[in-house]
Amino acid sequence: MKAAVFKAFGAADQMVIVDLPRPEPQPDEVLVRVRAAAVNPKDTFIRKGYLKAFTGEQFPMQTGFDFAGEIAAVGPETEGASLDTAVYGMLDGWEGQACAEYLAVKPHQLAAMPAGLSFEEAAALPLVCSTALQALRDQAGIKPGHAVCINGAAGGVGTAGVRIVKILGADVTAIASPGNHDFLRGLGADHCVDYQSEDITQSGRRFDIFFDVFGNRPFDSVLPILKPRGVWVSTVLQPHVFKSVEETKNSTGRKAQLVVVAARRNDLDQIRGWVEAGQLEPVIHQVYPLEQIGEAHAQQETKHTRGKLVIRIA
Ligand SMILES: NC(=O)c1ccc[n+]([C@@H]2O[C@H](COP(=O)([O-])OP(=O)(O)OC[C@H]3O[C@@H](n4cnc5c(N)ncnc54)[C@H](OP(=O)(O)O)[C@@H]3O)[C@@H](O)[C@H]2O)c1
Numbered sequence: 001m002k003a004a005v006f007k008a009f010g011a012a013d014q015m016v017i018v019d020l021p022r023p024e025p026q027p028d029e030v031l032v033r034v035r036a037a038a039v040n041p042k043d044t045f046i047r048k049g050y051l052k053a054f055t056g057e058q059f060p061m062q063t064g065f066d067f068a069g070e071i072a073a074v075g076p077e078t079e080g081a082s083l084d085t086a087v088y089g090m091l092d093g094w095e096g097q098a099c100a101e102y103l104a105v106k107p108h109q110l111a112a113m114p115a116g117l118s119f120e121e122a123a124a125l126p127l128v129c130s131t132a133l134q135a136l137r138d139q140a141g142i143k144p145g146h147a148v149c150i151n152g153a154a155g156g157v158g159t160a161g162v163r164i165v166k167i168l169g170a171d172v173t174a175i176a177s178p179g180n181h182d183f184l185r186g187l188g189a190d191h192c193v194d195y196q197s198e199d200i201t202q203s204g205r206r207f208d209i210f211f212d213v214f215g216n217r218p219f220d221s222v223l224p225i226l227k228p229r230g231v232w233v234s235t236v237l238q239p240h241v242f243k244s245v246e247e248t249k250n251s252t253g254r255k256a257q258l259v260v261v262a263a264r265r266n267d268l269d270q271i272r273g274w275v276e277a278g279q280l281e282p283v284i285h286q287v288y289p290l291e292q293i294g295e296a297h298a299q300q301e302t303k304h305t306r307g308k309l310v311i312r313i314a
Contacts, residue, residue: 003100004293004311005060009049012301015294018060023097023104030081030105031073032089035119036287037098038066039296039309040127040156046096047297054094063293064098064311065091067105068113068122078107086113088272090126092263099293099311111268114275117282124282124308125160127261129271131235132161132211135259136168140209140231144169149200149207149225152214153189154180157235159283159307161211162187167279173207175200175214180306187283201225209233219244219256226254233257283307290314 001022006014025031043063045051055061068088074081081087089110090098097103113122135157136142148165152158153174165172166188174181174189181192193200200217201224208230210222215236222232232254234241244256274280287310288296296309 001101002290002313003062003097004064004290005062006047007059007061009047009052009057012044012047012294012297014047015063015297017291017293020060020062020100022102025073025075025104027075027077028106029075030071030078030087030107030110032067032069032087032103032105032110033072034067034069034098034101034103034313036068036123036313037064037311038123038127039293039300039311040065041300043096044297044301046094051094062100063096064100065096066123066126067091067098067103067110068119069103069313072102081107081110086119086122087111088113088122088126089268090130090261090263099290099313101313106263108265109263111265111272114272117275120287120310120312121282121284124284124310125271125275125280126263126268128156128160128308129164129280130264130267131157131259131261132164133267133270134261134264135211135233135235135257136161136164136209139233139257139259140211142168142170142209146170146208147173147206147227148209148211149173149175149205150211150213151175151195151200151217152212153184153192154306155213155303156283156305156308157213159184159187160280161213162189163280164274167274170208173200173205177304183306206230212236219248223254228253231255231257233259235259284310286310287312
């Protein structure tokens, strides 16, 4: 099968397409014929070797965590998966393998694909929507009427976050560059703030939840704009985040949290339900053929992608 790999840690031009053996699903796994995948910042961090403590250094190394496709084989210990069903989902952990023609996954990592979407559209949803949902619902305890601020609102996780805040009945302030403000209002943002010319801490607004998706607004820097029981949630695995989480873990006042996304069938089902109800839609910056995955990684590294970068496999 065709698969995107890199043979050494390095720049985006390390990405190449090779022929690999088709994976054999374990008895508790499902084999997916992948039709589309998506790129996440994690893929580029892994390719650069930043996460080698987790990934190891065995090459060639595959890439990709989001996928959409069809079930091609089912292990005897899996239940409820039938051949040829259209599915979408995401891998956990550090082994990206979705940018390939076939992928073996555990049943909790996939769900029925939302009706009415193409494979490319479906592949744009799982990781970023699961991250935003798990951050807002599980870490921050979002409630209707809450005031939420999302820093990094125009990217993959941010655009999913804006939509999910609105679905859950809260008010959302979106921090992004001015060229993205009309686009974010179109997604439902109630207020937009330009990080280049405005300081959110001087805005006079107060938030129940500050979701630092981009990763450059530490807990201490937003304390003045967090309500007394407000929650700051970060996506980045950095020492200042671990420190703030540890320091506030017993706090009955303002708290710091870290989201570490996990594949969950229930969340994929929830995301599908919102898509089918017309409340949530994929935001796609560009679709690339598998052969151009290096270009997609390079675009992801600009840090100015609007929504998702999708890889068409077949
Ligand atoms: N912990 C987890 O489980 C988890 C899960 C998913 C993602 N993440 C992490 O979350 C981060 C974001 O992921 P993503 O997929 O959303 O990335 P992304 O799509 O690459 O984010 C790009 C967005 O960042 C915005 N941006 C650039 N500079 C900014 C600034 N100075 N202030 C505010 N926004 C800025 C850009 O908006 P403009 O073009 O308007 O500047 C752009 O739309 C990454 O570090 C990723 O690794 C963690």
